[in-house]
Amino acid sequence: MHERTTPAAQEGGSQWVAWNLDALDGEALRTAYRDVASFVDWLRACDIEVPACWYTHAWVVWRLAALSAWLEVAYIAETNPREAVDWWLVGLEPLRRDWADLQAHRGRHVPHDAPLDDPAPVPSLDDVVDVLVAGRPTEGPP
């Protein structure tokens, strides 16, 4: 299994969960993306074909983050095995269907500002995360 390094959401009260990527910034956001990337590596090791450009599609990242968190509880000893079956059939399978069209991207996108251009390689995961982190400055003192 992949390792999750994202700290759990703060205990007590109605805190955001760790797989709510909008609630994260700075190093926490980088860590969350690294965790999802680790999860993607694990999926690929399980022969699940994940689109090369997964990290550029926010809806895919969000669903992967939630699935990763769900996997952690689907396979713990106290869980009914039905939870694991649901993880595969209710969690992963619909995502595989929904991202089927993204497989054709093969890690390349047509630039948004030049729709008639040939597809170009998508930026690296690190570059995408750098842009996201820069767009969410961490809260400093007032």
Ligand SMILES: [Zn+2]
């Ligand atoms: Zn794509």
